[in-house]
Amino acid sequence: xxTVQNNNTVSAVSLSGPLEFKPKTxxxxxxGLTFLAVAIIVTMLxxxxxxxxxxxxxxxxxxxxxxxxxxxxxxxxxxxxxFGTVALVILMVIAVVPFGVLTAIYLHEFTRxxxxxxxxxxxAINNLAGVPSIVFGLFGLGFFIxxxxxxxxxxxxxxxxxxxxxxxxxxxxxxxxxxxxxxVIISTEEALRTIPRELKEASYALGGTRLQTIGRVIIPQALxxxxxxxxxxxxxxxGEVAPIMFTGAAYYLPYLPGKLNDQFMELGYHIYVMATQxxxxxxxxxxxxxxxxxxLVLTFILNFVAIYIRSSMRxxxxxx
Amino acid sequence: MQDMEKFQLKPKSRFREYLGEKIIMVxxxxxxxxxxxxxxxxxxEAVPIFTDPEIQEEASLDKMVFKQQYYEGRDPKFxxxxxxxxxxxxxxxxxxxxxxxxxxxxLFAVPLGIGAAIYSSEFASRRVREIIxxxxxxxxxxxxxxxxxxxxxxxxxxxxxxxxxxxxxNTLNAGIALGLAAIPIIFTVAEDxxxxxxxxxxxxxxxxxxxxxxxxxxxxxxxxLPGISAGVVLGFGRAVGExxxxxxxxxxxxxxSTSIFDSGRTFSATIAAELGEVVFGSAHYSVLFFLGTLLFxxxxxxxxxxxxxxxxxxxxxxxxx
Amino acid sequence: xxxxxKRNGTPVYKLVVxxxxxxxxxxxxxxxxxxxxxxxxxxxxxxxxxxxxxxxLRTLNRMNEIIPDTRMTGVVxxxxxxxxxxxxxxxxxxxxIGMVFQKSNPFPKSIFDNIAYGLKVNGIKDKAIIRTVVExxxxxxxxxxxxxxxxxxxxYMLSGGQQQRLxxxxxxxIRPEVILMDEPASALDPLSTSKIEDLIGELKKNxxxxxxxxxxxxxxxxSDYTAFFYEGVMVEFGPTKELFTKPDRKxxxxxxxxxxx
Numbered sequence: 001x002x003t004v005q006n007n008n009t010v011s012a013v014s015l016s017g018p019l020e021f022k023p024k025t026x027x028x029x030x031x032g033l034t035f036l037a038v039a040i041i042v043t044m045l046x047x048x049x050x051x052x053x054x055x056x057x058x059x060x061x062x063x064x065x066x067x068x069x070x071x072x073x074x075x076x077x078x079x080x081x082x083f084g085t086v087a088l089v090i091l092m093v094i095a096v097v098p099f100g101v102l103t104a105i106y107l108h109e110f111t112r113x114x115x116x117x118x119x120x121x122x123x124a125i126n127n128l129a130g131v132p133s134i135v136f137g138l139f140g141l142g143f144f145i146x147x148x149x150x151x152x153x154x155x156x157x158x159x160x161x162x163x164x165x166x167x168x169x170x171x172x173x174x175x176x177x178x179x180x181x182x183x184v185i186i187s188t189e190e191a192l193r194t195i196p197r198e199l200k201e202a203s204y205a206l207g208g209t210r211l212q213t214i215g216r217v218i219i220p221q222a223l224x225x226x227x228x229x230x231x232x233x234x235x236x237x238x239g240e241v242a243p244i245m246f247t248g249a250a251y252y253l254p255y256l257p258g259k260l261n262d263q264f265m266e267l268g269y270h271i272y273v274m275a276t277q278x279x280x281x282x283x284x285x286x287x288x289x290x291x292x293x294x295x296l297v298l299t300f301i302l303n304f305v306a307i308y309i310r311s312s313m314r315x316x317x318x319x320x
Numbered sequence: 321m322q323d324m325e326k327f328q329l330k331p332k333s334r335f336r337e338y339l340g341e342k343i344i345m346v347x348x349x350x351x352x353x354x355x356x357x358x359x360x361x362x363x364x365e366a367v368p369i370f371t372d373p374e375i376q377e378e379a380s381l382d383k384m385v386f387k388q389q390y391y392e393g394r395d396p397k398f399x400x401x402x403x404x405x406x407x408x409x410x411x412x413x414x415x416x417x418x419x420x421x422x423x424x425x426x427l428f429a430v431p432l433g434i435g436a437a438i439y440s441s442e443f444a445s446r447r448v449r450e451i452i453x454x455x456x457x458x459x460x461x462x463x464x465x466x467x468x469x470x471x472x473x474x475x476x477x478x479x480x481x482x483x484x485x486x487x488x489x490n491t492l493n494a495g496i497a498l499g500l501a502a503i504p505i506i507f508t509v510a511e512d513x514x515x516x517x518x519x520x521x522x523x524x525x526x527x528x529x530x531x532x533x534x535x536x537x538x539x540x541x542x543x544x545l546p547g548i549s550a551g552v553v554l555g556f557g558r559a560v561g562e563x564x565x566x567x568x569x570x571x572x573x574x575x576x577s578t579s580i581f582d583s584g585r586t587f588s589a590t591i592a593a594e595l596g597e598v599v600f601g602s603a604h605y606s607v608l609f610f611l612g613t614l615l616f617x618x619x620x621x622x623x624x625x626x627x628x629x630x631x632x633x634x635x636x637x638x639x640x641x
Numbered sequence: 642x643x644x645x646x647k648r649n650g651t652p653v654y655k656l657v658v659x660x661x662x663x664x665x666x667x668x669x670x671x672x673x674x675x676x677x678x679x680x681x682x683x684x685x686x687x688x689x690x691x692x693x694x695x696x697x698l699r700t701l702n703r704m705n706e707i708i709p710d711t712r713m714t715g716v717v718x719x720x721x722x723x724x725x726x727x728x729x730x731x732x733x734x735x736x737x738i739g740m741v742f743q744k745s746n747p748f749p750k751s752i753f754d755n756i757a758y759g760l761k762v763n764g765i766k767d768k769a770i771i772r773t774v775v776e777x778x779x780x781x782x783x784x785x786x787x788x789x790x791x792x793x794x795x796x797y798m799l800s801g802g803q804q805q806r807l808x809x810x811x812x813x814x815i816r817p818e819v820i821l822m823d824e825p826a827s828a829l830d831p832l833s834t835s836k837i838e839d840l841i842g843e844l845k846k847n848x849x850x851x852x853x854x855x856x857x858x859x860x861x862x863x864s865d866y867t868a869f870f871y872e873g874v875m876v877e878f879g880p881t882k883e884l885f886t887k888p889d890r891k892x893x894x895x896x897x898x899x900x901x902x
Contacts, residue, residue, distance in 0.1 A: 021733075027532060035439050041503060103351060123627065127624065130620075134588045134592055207329070239461075268466075272564065275568060300461065521748060523742060539748060
């Protein structure tokens with residue numbers, strides 16, 4: 001055994017035989033502290049949900065869901081807001097799903113993951129997901145209403161007053177479509193990854209073209225993932241308020257939206273208006289709670305369905 | 321053999337194939353084009369601040385950044401009052417309000433988010449983890465307007481009663497609700513970073529005589545640290561950009577105060593509160609889009625940075641499995 | 642070997658294994674393994690993939706306990722003490738029985754911190770001791786000359802062979818009495834492999850070594866004893882020379898002559 005030169009300290013350690021180890025603490029403290037974090041989060045969630053449930057359940061009945069607001073929103077129901085929200089997210093899904101799915105297919109089937117284009121698109125997707133929702137609102141106002149809508153008006157309507165260049169359900173839903181695009185892309189991609197390569201190769205080996213393989217093998221196989229993405233997008237879109245405040249949502253409308261350039265009422269915006277602009281907050285409180293509960297139940301049902309589809313998809317992959 | 325000859329395969333349409341592939345390719349650029357358009361169209365409306373002398377009269381970069389003397393004989397000060405007789409566009413009060421709210425949110429969300437991520441990744445049994453993760457997803461699914469409602473109606477009253485506060489709506493109140501919005505991001509990114517630490521490192525640590533918690537805190541946590549920090553940064557980005565919660569719960573007073581028990585007004589809430597009443601093309605309009613540009617650039621930088629850290633961490637850890 | 646052990650001539654058994662059964666869930670993967678492992682000798686475990694040799698190795702330092710849903714019966718003693726029942730904290734036993742893995746697995750830390758890790762988790766904070774032990778361990782693993790100037794560099798910078806020797810040095814730093822090696826050279830090039838084999842020959846002077854390998858030439862070159870495993874059963878165990886030249890069992894002969902893999 002070579003001896004170790006050690007100039008600065010006279011070391012007490014022998015170079016053979018065991019070292020003197022200290023007994024370890026059992027780790028109860030770190031375990032307990034991190035568990036406490038979980039417990040606090042869960043408790044806060046339960047408080048929020050419990051409070052909204054208890055506060056809102058008394059208000060909810062058939063009439064509340066099917067009648068318009070009355071008496072300055074202090075009475076009546078929220079039917080126009082429900083209708084507007086549903087119409088909004090349907091338009092949004094129609095716009096976002098094709099683009100989201102095709103982007104995912106392009107990233108997965110047309111390019112290598114390391115290629116420059118893929119990386120740039122991925123950076124764009126991640127950034128899009130991080131853009132604050134109020135910025136989407138500004139964008140919807142500047143681009144869809146000002147540029148596209150205003151442009152249409154000046155070309156087709158000779159600027160006889162705004163037809164398209166004003167807040168409308170179509171612009172709100174397109175703004176939300178851009179906001180939820182990353183959700184659809186990411187979900188679809190996860191599904192694409194589960195498709196065994198052999199399946200695609202089988203299609204090519206039988207003479208299928210790339211387009212045929214995509215249409216007949218890849219998209220059908222990825223359907224659960226696409227569905228999950230669409231549902232999560234709806235859940236996200238239904239809850240966003242900032243992007244639609246200036247692009248189409250209205251405080252109160254005596255009619256339901258019937259055309260693409262109509263304004264609309266929406267649940268989230270309705271909540272915001274009632275909570276902050278109501279002349280008599282106490283009087284609107286039951287309706288406010290009821291509306292929050294409806295929005296929350298809607299979002300949670302959508303999320304539960306999405307989580308269920310996704311977990312059964314993952315199980316399937318695990319057994320493949 | 322003769323029967324076989326009758327069996328003819330149809331030639332495929334080359335054109336359809338070509339068109340289909342082109343459509344897919346073009347669609348794939350939606351996200352990229354979207355991000356670019358967002359920047360262009362928001363910045364475009366903010367440009368008059370830099371070019372239009374008439375608007376600069378009211379709101380120039382100088383006026384937004386430095387102290388201004390608005391009335392003769394008074395001290396120069398920072399002030400945000402776009403609708404007053406002499407419009408004032410100092411961004412400083414908004415900056416204070418934004419940072420203050422985001423910091424409170426982080427103080428609340430970072431320990432909880434990381435703590436829960438450590439518990440879920442390191443200590444929880446598989447069954448408990450299968451419960452924790454959907455619970456956090458549920459928290460993430462709560463629309464921010466609902467969190468804003470919760471802070472405005474319930475939390476604000478509770479905090480005021482418990483702490484004996486003067487102002488019902490304040491930064492603390494908004495910050496806690498903001499924190500609830502940031503927790504899922506921090507949790508998800510941090511948990512993902514820790515679970516992607518390869519099993520071989522855990523085994524190496526165990527074989528050297530480390531306890532379960534030592535493996536977690538001395539091996540897994542340091543190895544995942546870049547990812548965990550990225551989660552914190554992304555959570556901060558979310559807290560800065562979040563709108564409805566602060567709009568509803570912070571009181572929105574554009575004052576210069578470092579106390580978390582005072583009200584505060586953030587960039588995002590300012591846009592949301594004022595854009596509805598602003599005159600199209602006015603100085604105020606341009607300034608609001610300028611605020612939007614700042615928010616966009618800030619979150620863009622944060623996301624880009626966080627993203628790069630995460631990609632590099634994954635490569636590093638996977639290169640070693 | 643100490644003088645007294647040499648004088649009376651009977652072998653000293655460091656590890657004694659009796660009737661090990663091991664289960665993954667309901668699946669029994671080890672069937673009644675018993676073995677005496679001699680001190681300061683190299684014992685090789687050979688057999689086709691999935692025969693249970695790695696699982697068996699991991700029962701010797703309680704590494705299997707970190708895998709959920711596993712169960713074991715039987716006894717393993719270290720110097721006469723039952724490692725499962727006489728030690729409350731499994732980490733204590735792992736400081737006495739070290740382990741080197743199939744793929745080198747340095748921590749994403751500096752070379753120095755990799756070696757120091759085991760000392761730190763076991764409560765040694767004295768910097769002078771740590772520095773001395775780091776240097777000593779690297780020398781024992783014949784890595785010191787290659788890394789002495791780059792101790793603060795990240796361990797990932799090292800080549801595959803150097804990384805594996807770093808992992809050996811890291812295991813040596815906590816002064817184990819036994820070193821378990823799970824195919825330590827299987828991912829390495831021939832040159833690095835021969836360095837590791839030389840190192841093992843050197844290490845057995847001071848340590849008891851149990852090594853899993855599915856390279857039979859390697860087992861023949863470096864080990865004193867060899868155990869042949871097949872489908873969770875230990876088919877044959879004896880001095881390496883005898884096992885490779887005149888095996889008792891047909892199965893062993895078939896395997897070492899390459900009739901099945």
